[in-house]
Amino acid sequence: MRIFIVYIPCLILCFMANETVAQQPDAKPSKFTLYAGLGPNYYFNNLGVGKDQVNELNYAFVARFMWEPEYFLSIGFETGYNKLYTVKAGQGTVNETHIVNAAIPLQGVVTMRFFQHFYGSFTMGQSILLNKVTSASKGEENASTFSMSDFGVAAGYKKAIGTKWFLGTELKAYYSGKLQDRNMGLVFMAGYRL
């Protein structure tokens, strides 16, 4: 899996370099687009400990950098902040504890256009899992770890607004292999062609 951490960014850089060189003589429009989005998500609660104390409804931010040629396929890199779930344990006691779990994906993206405005995408790579435990008795404990085999699939719709901007939405399922976390989010996206 580690090979993808190196391979995918290198691949993107190669494409970028190629494009930069290629654009100079005839000044074609850029094929690089930045997307940002946010929206609610739902965590598929599979906890064995503390299952009843989980808040499944949360939110995610997404940032995506894409190389979008005239072909059906485009590739890029995705990151963001995916709040997976929160837990409130021992409420009303001296041991009341609040736990927040989130993932920062660092993943490659492959997107394929199916119709004029519809596309599907597959993301794969690693995520940084963040865990924050806050309790009255113990204070704050912050932890992080890497999840190496994560992926997501999405189906989306986007529409160009003028020559530079895009608006769209996508339904996105995310899976993190380290602790078998799964959620699904509805992300509202805006894109800007560089």
Next chain:
Amino acid sequence: MKQLTTNIFLLFFLLCFGCNKSEIIRPPQADESNLVATQALTDTTMRAMEGIYKLSSGTDVLGKQFVCKVSRFRVSFFSDKEGIFIILKYGLKVSDSSIQFSGFWRYTEKSEQGKIQFSISKANGATDLLKGIVKNLAVTGVDAGNDMKLQYDRAFSAAAINKNFMIIAHHGVQTTVDPPYAENSLLGVLHDEDYGVNGLEFDIRMTKDNVPICIHDPAISTRLTVKGPISGSWDQYTFKTVSDFITLIDGQKVPTLQEALNAFIDSTKLTYFWMDIKGNNDVFKYLEPIIRNAYQRAAAQKRNVIIFAGLPSDEVISELHEQPSYADLPTLCEQSVDRAIENKSKFYGPRFSQGLLLNDVAKAHSNGIKVISWTLNDKDLIRNYIQNGQFDGFITDYPAYVVYDIYTLF
């Protein structure tokens, strides 16, 4: 395009189905009807029946020759067939002067297992056994409706006994395939002796508040624990948080080293406890008082135990040197025999893949250092290393192979 689609599909398939983790399969609940109203017998009395047994009649589904060993509360048989072992509770039935046994059998490398009952009738030597006489001892058993009779053949040879071979349970479990208990757990400590071992290897890590706990993986994972709301490495959390939100895959709690040592000393007759130090800052500073207390506890119970810290890397050796007062406590150096001598280790622990290391083992022995090879699980390799090597012990996940070979090859 087709190639890309195929590759993505294959990758997706591997991610979803590539790993198949072991499950915990507890031993079956024995039918103890034959133990009702029986009197307890001490392990000292039962120890007289230790030896080699041969199948004299009946089915050979569980093997034809067995090594019988007695632990604190159980009698165990280790078969010549596929590492099958039988673990039995026992009691004296006063009404007919027989000794009754009930328990289970299990394969070493398969999770297949079943219930079994044995007995020694008065005619087959039960009364004699209580006097320490085993000459005509015979054990009769019933497995799934098939009768079998195991005849006492001979005592263990002096050569086998004098080897004092160290058989150390890897992570404190007895098999890698669907083990009966979670690794590095208290139930492992309490039951390992029945599986033929005389020592434990436990992995030691530190929590954020410097409590040594027994866990292998550096980070919380669903391989070892039930999925809970915390993630990250163990040293990012206090023991209280670990205790509140982490459960091992069989429902037990992650034990502290202190708890594991207390169980090891108070509830077993095991001798060796290998702490596989995974390396945290100042680890020996926090280990030392726990180990010294453990030795005091053992001495108070007249228990002869050896608790040694593994030194797997330069970093851990450096940590050891940061705590000079630890120097009189035993250690095991994994790096080389020379480093074991240099660090005054009592044990040297080479990886099995380094081979028989006859010269290194001889050098270690000449310096009073015992050598434990790890981790031997292959049946043929175990036999080869026992027959041709000079090791003093093994770490293994499959102690049944080692027990059988040690007592039948010598």
